[in-house]
Amino acid sequence: MDASSQAAADVRPLGATGAAEVLERIVENVKRVIHAPDEVLRLSVLAIIAEGHVILEDAPGVGKTQLAKALARSVDVRFSRAQFTPDLLPSDVTGVSVFNQKTNEFEFRPGPVFTDILLVDEINRASPKTQAALLECMQERQVTVDGVTYPLDVPFMVIATQNPIEYEGTYPLPEAQLDRFMLLLHLGYPELADEARMLAEQATDDPLESLRPVADGADIRAAIAAAKALHVEESLNRYVVAILRHTRSDGRVVLGGSPRSGIAVMRVAKARALCDGRDFVTPDDIKAVAVPVLSHRIILAPEARSTGTSGADVVRDAVGHTAVPI
Numbered sequence: 163m164d165a166s167s168q169a170a171a172d173v174r175p176l177g178a179t180g181a182a183e184v185l186e187r188i189v190e191n192v193k194r195v196i197h198a199p200d201e202v203l204r205l206s207v208l209a210i211i212a213e214g215h216v217i218l219e220d221a222p223g224v225g226k227t228q229l230a231k232a233l234a235r236s237v238d239v240r241f242s243r244a245q246f247t248p249d250l251l252p253s254d255v256t257g258v259s260v261f262n263q264k265t266n267e268f269e270f271r272p273g274p275v276f277t278d279i280l281l282v283d284e285i286n287r288a289s290p291k292t293q294a295a296l297l298e299c300m301q302e303r304q305v306t307v308d309g310v311t312y313p314l315d316v317p318f319m320v321i322a323t324q325n326p327i328e329y330e331g332t333y334p335l336p337e338a339q340l341d342r343f344m345l346l347l348h349l350g351y352p353e354l355a356d357e358a359r360m361l362a363e364q365a366t367d368d369p370l371e372s373l374r375p376v377a378d379g380a381d382i383r384a385a386i387a388a389a390k391a392l393h394v395e396e397s398l399n400r401y402v403v404a405i406l407r408h409t410r411s412d413g414r415v416v417l418g419g420s421p422r423s424g425i426a427v428m429r430v431a432k433a434r435a436l437c438d439g440r441d442f443v444t445p446d447d448i449k450a451v452a453v454p455v456l457s458h459r460i461i462l463a464p465e466a467r468s469t470g471t472s473g474a475d476v477v478r479d480a481v482g483h484t485a486v487p488i
């Protein structure tokens with residue numbers, strides 16, 4: 163069965179209340195092992211429902227790998243992990259055709275991308291060629307090896323981690339490829355009390371070991387379908403485009419938000435509305451997701467960069483200056 167017919171066969175109806183409950187269960191579960199702002203945890207779950215990939219960028223040791231593992235463990239789907247290193251080859255990600263001496267035929271050995279949630283740890287340590295192979299799978303949701311195309315399943319989500327360039331920028335992802343990630347999230351340092359509690363929790367066992375799934379693939383596929391079906395007023399589509407245009411005409415910017423990034427904003431906004439128990443999108447949904455969806459896609463002029471402006475500043479200003487539809 164191909165991915166789409168499998169998804170269709172497997173979708174059971176799930177209203178906004180059901181989706182809200184699924185999101186809540188996953189967030190609460192992840193919170194048991196990760197101390198991070200609620201908003202970051204919610205967004206990472208929304209990405210699954212919006213069928214987007216996530217990149218977690220932050221300093222070493224703030225829980226990026228832990229969060230990715232906790233998300234994957236919270237949903238009862240297939241999970242694989244690829245630690246990116248400089249010697250990793252594209253075929254280590256996608257899979258290879260190998261010759262079987264017994265049958266005299268080539269057979270395909272699927273790589274780690276053939277999964278539901280793929281944790282790509284330290285994505286910027288692999289060579290650009292290997293990164294490109296992964297990004298192609300993410301974009302096309304299929305893998306082509308030796309002329310044969312293999313579709314990936316639904317859901318298929320990549321959660322990648324990277325350290326900021328200042329710490330370890332071996333092979334920074336080109337901006338055009340960062341665009342393949344629906345959301346870029348930062349964890350930040352935990353609150354003092356949380357960080358202190360963490361030291362106690364970690365004194366014995368890794369709390370991750372006791373984490374159990376609280377949703378399954380069918381829950382996720384149903385939420386994906388429900389989010390897609392959500393109604394959006396025409397004025398809100400225009401609102402998103404107005405925000406994008408604002409980023410494009412900002413003097414500090416070389417390249418603003420693309421039409422593709424606008425689609426991403428709307429998909430995450432729909433997932434947010436659904437998980438909030440609504441069957442319609444509001445301007446607040448768009449405002450709430452604009453920065454994590456758009457900021458990593460903004461290419462700043464060198465002068466702006468050198469004075470410390472960030473993509474997030476540009477997006478916040480664009481949202482602040484765009485009239486909200488009523």
Ligand SMILES: Nc1ncnc2c1ncn2[C@@H]1O[C@H](COP(=O)(O)OP(=O)(O)O)[C@@H](O)[C@H]1O
Binds near residue numbers: 198225228229352364
């Ligand atoms: N915010 C956090 N919440 C819970 N555990 C954390 C947090 N930050 C760090 N840790 C713990 O510190 C260790 C390193 O975290 P890890 O996820 O490997 O960091 P990173 O991938 O960001 O370098 C793990 O044992 C993890 O449990």
Ligand SMILES: [Mg+2]
Binds near residue numbers: 226227228283
């Ligand atoms: Mg890590």
